[in-house]
Amino acid sequence: MTYSGDGSGHGGAAATPDEIDELARRARDGDREAMEQLLGAVRPRVLNICRGVLPYSGDAEDACQEAMLNVATRIASWGGRGRFSTWLHIVAVNSARTTYRRLKNLATPTDFEDGSHDRPDPRTTSVIAGTRLDLLEAMDTIEKDHPQYVEPLLLRDVYGLPYEEIAALVDAPLGTIKAQIHHGRKLARPLLRGEQ
Structure with a gap:
């Protein structure tokens, strides 16, 4: 389609x-x-x-x-x-x-019988x-243990949506959204390329 x-x-x-x-x-x-x-x-x-x-x-x-x-x-x-x-x-x-x-x-590389890898x-x-792969990798890593941070963080820092709009969209209090974004940023920083 x-x-x-x-x-x-x-x-x-x-x-x-x-x-x-x-x-x-x-x-x-x-x-x-x-x-x-x-x-x-x-x-x-x-x-x-x-x-x-x-x-x-x-x-x-x-x-x-x-x-x-x-x-x-x-x-x-x-x-x-x-x-x-x-x-x-x-x-x-x-x-x-x-x-x-x-x-x-x-x-993902595949193992062959002789142990070599297909690139x-x-x-x-x-x-x-x-x-943008470092950002996507960071979001995948964060999502494993803290899934609640990923969506608000992407909506705010990648797409620039206002906090109020994000809160309405995910049906959460504004203070909760701000806290989730703050904590998500703290988790993402060391995962981004060049900061590891």
Whole structure:
């Protein structure tokens, strides 16, 4: 399933946040035409989010496709309390991280019978040469013992969402979100490239 669009919700002009929210409500309620318009309108934003995590365009395209499918199939999980675009950020970031993990697993050396290792071909496993990989590795490491810190930290420090918007999105008190981001940063610093 491939979604394309020019980023417009209505015949060429970019859709406003209110128009996107309205399309999302209609799509969530089963309006297929609204779903197609919504997917066309948000695809450029989803792709940009994925490119922010996965520097190789082919990998970002894969993550974008996964995110678009998740939007189409899981839109009912958007509660409608906040902006649809905020929920969309979470879906896109999670799709990019899932794509990264899948590519990382594909790039793991394989033992042959003679004990030698097969090195992944960087032309087919492009994510191994990316510039944001230290951040993704740090988030994966933190998530093992402190999963509550990862989502707020990514939303704040990678995507620059305001604390209040993050608190509303994850349905947590503002003070809790600020504390989670603070502790997440403390855990991430020594894991980032150049500080180990």
